[in-house]
Amino acid sequence: MLPFGGQGTNQAIEDGGAIGFLLVNVDNDTQLPQRLQLFDQLRRRRASRIQILSSVRASRESVVEEKIKPFMEDGVIFPNSFPARVSHDAGFDVYARSQEMLQLLFNSGDGEMFLDHQTTSSIKA
Numbered sequence: 574m575l576p577f578g579g580q581g582t583n584q585a586i587e588d589g590g591a592i593g594f595l596l597v598n599v600d601n602d603t604q605l606p607q608r609l610q611l612f613d614q615l616r617r618r619r620a621s622r623i624q625i626l627s628s629v630r631a632s633r634e635s636v637v638e639e640k641i642k643p644f645m646e647d648g649v650i651f652p653n654s655f656p657a658r659v660s661h662d663a664g665f666d667v668y669a670r671s672q673e674m675l676q677l678l679f680n681s682g683d684g685e686m687f688l689d690h691q692t693t694s695s696i697k698a
């Protein structure tokens with residue numbers, strides 16, 4: 574991540590938010606691999622896109638479009654302009670996405686607890 578993208582610290586903060594959220598109510602280490610896998614799914618592609626984007630100036634995104642393709646995901650539009658890049662980089666809610674992923678895990682029957690409103694509010698605080 575090159576420093577002038579102004580995203581290195583943001584990604585570190587998002588990482589911290591995601592790991593804090595995704596490890597909620599883990600009470601034994603057998604739950605850890607599944608939760609860490611969620612963290613990887615949530616963070617790897619987004620952080621990789623931003624890492625690659627940080628190598629080009631705003632409005633030059635098309636230069637790295639091919640490089641970014643393996644890291645695209647459903648619901649994400651390739652940011653091919655300055656406003657689109659701001660929206661891609663700054664318009665991401667790491668808590669909301671973490672909550673969605675945990676909910677999917679619990680709904681699949683593999684999860685070990687129900688994530689209620691009180692629990693998620695206390696994590697965000």
Ligand SMILES: Cc1cc2nc3c(=O)[nH]c(=O)nc-3n(C[C@H](O)[C@H](O)[C@H](O)COP(=O)(O)OP(=O)(O)OC[C@H]3O[C@@H](n4cnc5c(N)ncnc54)[C@H](O)[C@@H]3O)c2cc1C
Pocket residue numbers: 574575576577578579580581582583585
């Ligand atoms: C010159 C420069 C300018 C930058 N400017 C910006 C900017 O303007 N905006 C921006 O968003 N980002 C900027 N960045 C990037 C940003 O600083 C990093 O992306 C961010 O700090 C990464 O956070 P991190 O927690 O992943 O890693 P780090 O902040 O590097 O933290 C890792 C910590 O782990 C510790 N550690 C490492 N190994 C061990 C070990 N074996 N045992 C115990 N502790 C260990 C280290 O001492 C360190 O404290 C800049 C980076 C540089 C170098």
